[in-house]
Amino acid sequence: MDDEFWISELTDDDVPAVVALCGVALDLPEDAAEAAEIVLRLRETTGTEGWSRTPRRLTGFVAVRPGNEVIGVVLGSVSHRDPSIGHVDLIAVDPRERRRGVGRALLARVEGALAGLGAGDVVLAGNAPYYAWPGIDVRYTPAVCAAMALGFEQDQQPAWNMTVQLTETPEPQIAPGVTVRRAALDDVPMLIAFALANFGEGWAGEIAHSVGRARAGCHVAFDKDGAMLGFAAYGSSRPSWFGPMGTDPAARGLGIGNLLLHRCLADQRAEGHDRVQIGWVGPLPFYAKAVGARVERVFLQYRKQL
Structure with a gap:
């Protein structure tokens, strides 16, 4: 397979291709099924008036092969709580294009962009209220391995979701x-x-x-x-x-x-x-008793100084 690809800044015109990519690149079915909602949520630039003191600052890039085929995407944002922290909100690579440096190239570009927005640290963690995951699901083993290989260190305690059968x-x-x-x-x-x-x-x-x-x-x-x-x-x-x-x-x-x-x-x-995820749970005993919820998804959060 031709190894040629390039990285370009994400535009609105790329969004349909990015959604389609995430539909196949997000390995867990529950994530792939909500690819459109995930991408659109992470791309939102403004929230409801009155809750945030600072505007939302975003960055994003796509990896493209000849023929304008999108084979990878990365989305980033600056924390509204602490503008010195940049978040990698999503990184996805077409399964057929993995182990070719696509993810590494995308991460390097978004880290540079976040640094340009004033971030001194970058985290692989959800930037609430605009997030799709608290961190990296432990079942995305290649992503966990890549984070460690690229100099990220585990930050904070693991976060978890609980599942409820409705x-x-x-x-x-x-x-x-x-x-x-x-x-x-x-x-x-x-x-x-x-x-x-x-x-x-x-x-x-x-x-x-x-x-x-x-x-x-x-x-x-x-x-x-x-x-x-x-x-x-x-x-x-x-x-x-x-x-x-x-x-x-x-x-x-x-x-x-x-x-x-x-x-x-x-x-x-x-x-x-027929089932719902209780996201980023705090009081596990309450949900377990109230609706029989069980811990199912566990997320690791990572940090690296830029």
């Missing part, structure tokens, strides 16, 4: 005086304020992105006086993923989170999903 179940009960309903667009400012006060910018952006969009949604709980007590969202990063979810610390123990979770999972089941 079945029709009765809704749990909550304390008297608590009401739960689906969030509307008019609720977004209040949701953002609640998330910023209790959980930070990443969750604020994910919640905002889940309201009023196809294949996504959010449910909210209020007390009898109309004060927000908690929320649960789904579809923000990917249609088959649940999260984030949060309850006011003073309102925990009332069954709010359990009901919000069940409402979201019922929505996802109605949309045709």
